[in-house]
Amino acid sequence: MTAAVSPAETSDIDIGRLTALADVMLPAAHGMPAVSDVEAVEAYLAQVLSWRDDLRQPLVRAVDALDPTSFTIDRLMALHEEDEDAYVALTSAVAACYYLSPVVRELIGYPGQVAKTYDPYAYTEWVAEGLLDPVVERGPIWREAPE
Amino acid sequence: MTYRADVLIIGAGASGGVAARHLAEHGFDVVCLEQGDWPDRSAFPGTRPDWELAIRKDWAMSPNVRNRPEDYPVVHDESDIEPLMYNAVGGSMIIYAGTWPRMLPSDFRVRTMDDVADDWPIAYRELVPYYDAIDQQIGVSGLAGDPAYPPHDDYPLPPLPLGAAGRRVAEGHNRLGWHWWPEPNAILSAPYDGRRPCVQRGVCTSGCAEGAKASTDLTHWPKAAAAGARLITGARVSRITLGPQGLATGAVWLDRSGVEHHQEADVVILAANAIGTARLLLLSADDRHCPDGLANSSGLVGRRLMMHPFSVVTGWWDDQVEGWQGHFGASITSYQYYESDPDRGFVRGAKWALSPVGGPLNHILPMRAGNEVWGPDHHVLMGRTFGRGASWAIFGEDLPEESNRVELDPERADTHGIPAPRVSYRISDHSRRLMAFQEDRATESLKASGCQETAVASMIPYSGWHLMGTARMGNDPATSVVNSRQQAHDVANLYVADASVFVTSSGVNPTCTITALALRTADLLVQHRSEQKVPA
Numbered sequence: 073m074t075a076a077v078s079p080a081e082t083s084d085i086d087i088g089r090l091t092a093l094a095d096v097m098l099p100a101a102h103g104m105p106a107v108s109d110v111e112a113v114e115a116y117l118a119q120v121l122s123w124r125d126d127l128r129q130p131l132v133r134a135v136d137a138l139d140p141t142s143f144t145i146d147r148l149m150a151l152h153e154e155d156e157d158a159y160v161a162l163t164s165a166v167a168a169c170y171y172l173s174p175v176v177r178e179l180i181g182y183p184g185q186v187a188k189t190y191d192p193y194a195y196t197e198w199v200a201e202g203l204l205d206p207v208v209e210r211g212p213i214w215r216e217a218p219e
Numbered sequence: 220m221t222y223r224a225d226v227l228i229i230g231a232g233a234s235g236g237v238a239a240r241h242l243a244e245h246g247f248d249v250v251c252l253e254q255g256d257w258p259d260r261s262a263f264p265g266t267r268p269d270w271e272l273a274i275r276k277d278w279a280m281s282p283n284v285r286n287r288p289e290d291y292p293v294v295h296d297e298s299d300i301e302p303l304m305y306n307a308v309g310g311s312m313i314i315y316a317g318t319w320p321r322m323l324p325s326d327f328r329v330r331t332m333d334d335v336a337d338d339w340p341i342a343y344r345e346l347v348p349y350y351d352a353i354d355q356q357i358g359v360s361g362l363a364g365d366p367a368y369p370p371h372d373d374y375p376l377p378p379l380p381l382g383a384a385g386r387r388v389a390e391g392h393n394r395l396g397w398h399w400w401p402e403p404n405a406i407l408s409a410p411y412d413g414r415r416p417c418v419q420r421g422v423c424t425s426g427c428a429e430g431a432k433a434s435t436d437l438t439h440w441p442k443a444a445a446a447g448a449r450l451i452t453g454a455r456v457s458r459i460t461l462g463p464q465g466l467a468t469g470a471v472w473l474d475r476s477g478v479e480h481h482q483e484a485d486v487v488i489l490a491a492n493a494i495g496t497a498r499l500l501l502l503s504a505d506d507r508h509c510p511d512g513l514a515n516s517s518g519l520v521g522r523r524l525m526m527h528p529f530s531v532v533t534g535w536w537d538d539q540v541e542g543w544q545g546h547f548g549a550s551i552t553s554y555q556y557y558e559s560d561p562d563r564g565f566v567r568g569a570k571w572a573l574s575p576v577g578g579p580l581n582h583i584l585p586m587r588a589g590n591e592v593w594g595p596d597h598h599v600l601m602g603r604t605f606g607r608g609a610s611w612a613i614f615g616e617d618l619p620e621e622s623n624r625v626e627l628d629p630e631r632a633d634t635h636g637i638p639a640p641r642v643s644y645r646i647s648d649h650s651r652r653l654m655a656f657q658e659d660r661a662t663e664s665l666k667a668s669g670c671q672e673t674a675v676a677s678m679i680p681y682s683g684w685h686l687m688g689t690a691r692m693g694n695d696p697a698t699s700v701v702n703s704r705q706q707a708h709d710v711a712n713l714y715v716a717d718a719s720v721f722v723t724s725s726g727v728n729p730t731c732t733i734t735a736l737a738l739r740t741a742d743l744l745v746q747h748r749s750e751q752k753v754p755a
Binding site (some may be wrong): 096098099102103104119120121123124126139143148153163164168169171172173180181182183184185187188190192193194195198199203204206207208210211212213214215216217218 | 265266268269270271272273275276285317323324325328331332342344359360362364366367368369377378379380389390393395396397399400401408409416418419421422430457543544554555558559578579583584593594595597598599601605632637666727728732750
């Protein structure tokens with residue numbers, strides 16, 4: 073079972089190399105920070121791997137296979153063809169780290185999946201307002217069926 | 220001394236829970252064998268930050284991805300759709316969306332009305348009292364008066380919120396002159412029967428930690444247990460046993476340690492979903508009585524598997540609608556293109572359900588649509604779409620074909636060494652025409668609702684939630700597996716309570732009908748108990 077456990081060991085992953093790859097995947101652009109700007113890999117990779125240890129080995133393979141000095145999105149797509157598990161592990165880990173950052177969440181306006189309260193009888197307002205009237209006025213659309 | 224129950228139920232999910240409660244409350248001594256465990260709501264991932272990672276592994280809908288000890292592998296190399304399910308008390312209701320539509324009158328008469336497939340041996344009218352009763356047991360939130368349906372009893376609870384997206388699409392449909400209605404959901408909008416209401420967290424399909432979404436571990440098993448039903452978890456059934464009179468005598472099951480047991484019973488009810496039930500009937504082949512599988516003189520056990528081709532059409536507005544929030548479930552539904560119109564080049568139709576689109580990882584990681592954008596364009600995509608969308612989830616009616624089937628795999632097995640099911644399934648050309656039409660109309664819907672951008676994820680493979688048809692109901696033993704009471708033609712004390720019995724798939728989510736049928740089957744068993752043949 074996935075559980076909120078203590079951060080996992082990350083010594084088998086070259087954090088600097090992974091961050092360099094991640095900065096190509098999610099660079100500073102259009103008002104958003106790069107992965108390294110929010111130190112997302114350093115801050116969250118251990119937590120991500122504690123939740124999804126199955127990503128570890130393919131992530132190691134991805135980091136080993138990709139040269140950060142010449143890494144491009146085309147090369148990332150080539151990895152998809154060569155080793156899909158490594159591709160999935162890399163994109164999942166990078167995206168998860170990035171979108172766990174409170175700075176990033178604030179910028180995209182995402183508070184997480186939060187609980188909300190509401191009035192269950194508020195529907196009477198839009199019913200009274202007539203929102204359903206056109207549907208009702210068109211009449212039944214189901215077909216009578218023989219017994 | 221061997222203990223013999225009145226009724227043995229195999230599977231504690233939707234149909235098993237409903238049947239167990241009704242039978243136990245009417246004085247039957249009920250035992251249920253369930254290969255999974257009681258769900259632990261504190262372990263559900265939806266309230267945790269790793270939610271979107273968890274649903275790709277430990278909380279995946281595919282048993283092959285989840286790969287827990289209680290799961291069995293489903294071989295699907297030859298299937299256009301991947302079968303999905305959850306093994307626990309409550310069954311796949313733990314991970315279903317919770318939308319709760321009834322089937323329609325025409326769904327039961329497709330041969331007579333549309334000259335395709337087969338009519339059901341029962342009519343819509345016969346199910347209505349059971350639909351009404353199950354709505355009360357489940358605690359359905361909805362609004363009566365939908366002109367897509369014949370009039371029926373009101374729901375016990377008011378509808379869940381429309382949300383900003385639901386409101387916009389409702390107004391769009393009013394402009395188009397198209398049908399929409401608040402979707403009935405098996406999700407509480409207000410406190411009910413000791414359960415708390417939905418908090419709109421938007422994580423229904425990875426388990427509802429609030430307990431607002433109905434599943435039989437909440438709605439039926441506590442009451443069944445109070446009435447005396449016994450539920451054994453971690454119990455994997457390997458075969459149903461037959462006596463010399465050709466009646467079922469019980470089932471052989473393995474506990475978590477692999478120790479074999481035999482549970483005797485007067486009546487056996489299969490409630491293991493349309494893959495698990497077909498698998499068990501095939502595993503129960505007996506050289507003397509049924510060499511091709513139990514209850515399989517028709518040769519139809521495992522055949523006619525239906526899974527509902529599923530497409531998602533997403534639209535994005537130019538402002539925020541908090542598209543990650545809301546019940547999932549659906550806010551509104553449309554039956555505008557549900558009933559047949561021969562001018563479209565196909566018959567039958569599809570139901571649409573408007574749903575949230577998830578958090579940031581669902582936006583960018585391949586799960587359903589395979590949408591991948593990296594580099595500077597990633598931020599453009601997120602800025603343009605995140606939180607601004609909603610999706611029409613479209614289930615098309617899947618007509619039965621005997622070539623779509625469940626068999627036993629000669630190589631793969633579960634953790635107890637029991638052969639795994641192998642699924643062969645192809646989406647038909649008819650379904651492809653039907654879905655292409657629906658996708659185009661749903662795109663029109665979202666554009667008319669003000670969306671600036673739309674995208675179609677057509678016939679997504681990872682979508683086999685609705686498993687139906689592998690032990691079909693019918694009056695003729697030569698062309699069906701069970702009769703209209705869901706009693707096997709070949710074995711008078713064997714019943715099938717799950718969606719295996721569906722003659723056709725309709726175009727709606729099946730759990731409402733599965734539970735209504737299970738309640739009807741249990742009720743008829745109560746009514747006819749004095750006539751029931753049982754082993755000596």
